[in-house]
Amino acid sequence: MAKPKTEFAINQKVVYPSQGVGTVTDVFKKEFKGEMVYYYKIYIPVSEMTVMVPVMNSHLLGIRAIVSKEEAQKAIDMIADNFEPATSDWKLRYQINLELLKKGTVQDITQIVRSLYYRSKVKELPIQERKLYENAKTLLKDELSEAMGISPEEVEALFHAKLEPLGLKVDKKVSSVLDDDADEFDDEDDEDVKFSGRDDSDDEDDEADDEE
Numbered sequence: 001m002a003k004p005k006t007e008f009a010i011n012q013k014v015v016y017p018s019q020g021v022g023t024v025t026d027v028f029k030k031e032f033k034g035e036m037v038y039y040y041k042i043y044i045p046v047s048e049m050t051v052m053v054p055v056m057n058s059h060l061l062g063i064r065a066i067v068s069k070e071e072a073q074k075a076i077d078m079i080a081d082n083f084e085p086a087t088s089d090w091k092l093r094y095q096i097n098l099e100l101l102k103k104g105t106v107q108d109i110t111q112i113v114r115s116l117y118y119r120s121k122v123k124e125l126p127i128q129e130r131k132l133y134e135n136a137k138t139l140l141k142d143e144l145s146e147a148m149g150i151s152p153e154e155v156e157a158l159f160h161a162k163l164e165p166l167g168l169k170v171d172k173k174v175s176s177v178l179d180d181d182a183d184e185f186d187d188e189d190d191e192d193v194k195f196s197g198r199d200d201s202d203d204e205d206d207e208a209d210d211e212e
Helices: 069-078 090-103 106-122 127-148 152-168 172-178 201-211
Strands: 013-016 020-032 035-044 049-054
Touching: 013 035, 013 127, 020 127, 069 106, 069 127, 069 152, 090 106, 090 127, 106 127, 106 152, 127 152
Parallel strands: none
Antiparallel strands: 013 020, 020 035, 035 049
């Protein structure tokens, strides 16, 4: 097959939703079910994994370029915006945020960080939500660090400058009114959600085959 037009170049930084910032290290072709298919090879340092993604399916997986410096600053500013507090039903809240994490836009990830930070000031987050919050914060911090040309530690300091005033607005005295989930921590260990990297090449190959 002819080489397709590729959106990403070798050595370009990209975002792989739910996995993190990675670098395109190669664009190559290999045989798959009797046909030659082009792939991106992407190295993701936060999990020290390399994934192979069919070029024709990269958009379906949500893989995208790093945001601009201007978009990164908008994400930082968004953290301090007023917003509607999330539901007190932690399981519903978790599913909503998990879907945002999978979509993986910088606005989605910022929304997760903001809402779960706020929630943590009302009541301690369940284990799964704490994992999701920390993962979202790492994803956002790493991308904005690349976009703004500053260290992850400097980005985190910008987060805190925006989040801390938000936390001060939370009246902990009303937490008992806001929280009506008697089972908030029940069954939270039933499914241990893992955000560590994995090689999705098999699933992605199947998607490539479906597309063909």
